[in-house]
Amino acid sequence: MNTIQLNSITDSRGSLISLEANLTVPFDIKRVYYLFDLTNSPRGLHAHLELNQLMICINGSCKIKLDDGYIKTEVILNNPSNGVLINKLVWREMSDFSKDCKIIVLASDLYKESDYIRNYNDFINIVHSKNRS
Numbered sequence: 001m002n003t004i005q006l007n008s009i010t011d012s013r014g015s016l017i018s019l020e021a022n023l024t025v026p027f028d029i030k031r032v033y034y035l036f037d038l039t040n041s042p043r044g045l046h047a048h049l050e051l052n053q054l055m056i057c058i059n060g061s062c063k064i065k066l067d068d069g070y071i072k073t074e075v076i077l078n079n080p081s082n083g084v085l086i087n088k089l090v091w092r093e094m095s096d097f098s099k100d101c102k103i104i105v106l107a108s109d110l111y112k113e114s115d116y117i118r119n120y121n122d123f124i125n126i127v128h129s130k131n132r133s
């Protein structure tokens with residue numbers, strides 16, 4: 001699991017975390033989106049051809065499963081100081097959202113449906129064929 005410990009600037013007023021492109025976040029940030037009012041339905045269930053992302057659960061908790069086509073990992077995210085890097089060609093599934101769960105995602109590119117791989121068998125075929133060539 002590619003987790004990043006984010007540096008928290010804390011004083012008597014509270015805590016602050018700053019995310020800077022190509023420093024804390026290892027790519028140019030071209031898009032930010034967030035997930036909230038989550039239900040029992042899992043989300044994700046896709047991979048990307050080129051997109052890299054950093055996911056942070058800034059409130060509450062959730063589970064994230066990652067699969068690079070060979071190794072599967074999972075982690076509970078319940079701390080705004082922990083980020084999970086999800087590089088291209090990694091299948092992800094988020095679930096077990098607490099009622100107050102809020103997730104922010106920083107992405108290396110604009111939204112492009114053509115970058116999604118939404119079928120797991122396609123994902124496995126793509127990853128395995130890239131490693132053969």
Ligand code: TYD
Pocket residue numbers: 031033035042043044045046111
């Ligand atoms: P999707 O990426 O499938 O959500 P998740 O991985 O959280 O389950 O996106 C859900 C819908 O929102 C889908 O119709 C695409 C759309 N969408 C955008 O229009 N822009 C975006 O930046 C994102 C992430 C999704």
